């Protein structure tokens with residue numbers, strides 16, 4: 001077992017375990033226990049906030065080039081340990097090891113990006129009306145940030161928040177998902193080895209609702225950054241209202257994947273595979289509703305039927321695996337219910353079977369004829385299901401695509417030059433892939449509109465989430 005799998009919480013540079021009060025974490029592929037994390041008492045959470053506050057006072061005054069140097073060193077170390085870290089991701093989340101390696105590289109790319117951005121937190125001067133006035137605008141770190149992250153990318157969802165927060169000069173208290181805490185703890189260990197000060201990153205574990213309430217209510221926490229369900233995001237925003245906290249929320253999606261008849265069909269099928277099956281379909285930017293021009297429905301389905309059955313389902317630790325287990329049996333139950341509802345209302349199955357709910361290993365399923373009267377239309381599927389509908393006109397495609405409370409990612413395939421501009425402009429989504437199913441990278445602002453969230457991660461935009469503006473008017 002890797003030395004980076006820490007059965008502890010991490011507070012003030014100390015590794016804290018609890019033999020009596022703990023949560024056991026299981027490998028979703030085998031149901032075997034892989035470690036434990038303590039169910040921390042409220043007093044430990046408060047102590048971690050206090051240590052974060054003390055650490056902030058020191059870190060905010062640390063010159064940006066030193067912050068940058070430490071982040072570069074962290075990135076280097078993470079890449080050195082890529083294999084060990086990937087194994088932890090696969091053990092706790094189940095995803096194929098080759099995807100887990102990619103996740104580590106993706107996390108490292110954000111650390112590298114923000115190591116560079118740390119040196120570029122510029123202010124501005126603005127010409128005043130009076131010659132004796134000077135207007136200055138500064139950007140300052142916001143303070144202690146509470147980060148709450150989900151299980152689907154246990155390394156990346158935390159790493160991209162941590163990188164931006166540290167670059168900005170903030171300190172951190174983080175709560176990873178209780179079923180995938182070890183990648184977060186491994187990041188803490190890497191930071192400790194790299195020489196970051198104790199108390200700068202604290203990882204707390206325990207009851208999510210209790211910890212969430214403390215984070216939101218505590219006056220010394222100035223910011224909440226959350227990735228997870230819309231339901232919990234809404235609750236955190238509500239709980240943060242009394243202390244008027246800045247919130248960044250990266251919530252659920254319902255991505256349309258639109259293919260016009262003029263598209264390069266082979267590329268569209270490749271894009272569909274890339275955007276759908278990563279992490280067994282359990283990603284917030286996974287294509288949820290495939291909207292296909294009715295003229296090319298048959299060749300699109302035929303094309304999928306040539307490649308989708310080639311995917312290997314199995315234990316993620318095996319090199320040949322393309323699709324690992326779903327995270328839990330309740331996640332399987334959810335897709336079973338969505339499929340049963342869809343089929344009862346007229347959906348047609350082209351590949352696969354409705355899962356019976358006894359196994360977390362689910363083979364890909366292709367269905368067509370889905371419509372807005374089905375739950376699958378409005379629900380983030382989070383499973384290996386390609387759900388297809390058709391359209392006849394551009395207007396219809398847009399109306400169907402925008403028929404969602406969510407607005408995270410959308411994909412469009414077309415070779416028509418005017419559509420390449422017009423369709424993304426008309427789509428009510430925060431991120432649009434045009435002729436590509438891969439859109440997430442460190443330089444770009446990741447995030448949604450509508451009920452998919454507030455704020456951005458990545459790019460220079462992601463840094464602003466951890467900064468506040470100060471305007472200084474100076475009379476000479």
Ligand code: ADP
Pocket residue numbers: 148149150151175176177178208209210211212213227228229230232233235
């Ligand atoms: P998912 O459905 O992907 O598990 P959740 O929104 O339930 O999404 O979980 C995402 C993160 O939010 C996890 O770390 C989880 O422990 C945490 N969480 C769940 N409920 C709450 C809550 N009431 N307060 C704070 N955090 C919560």
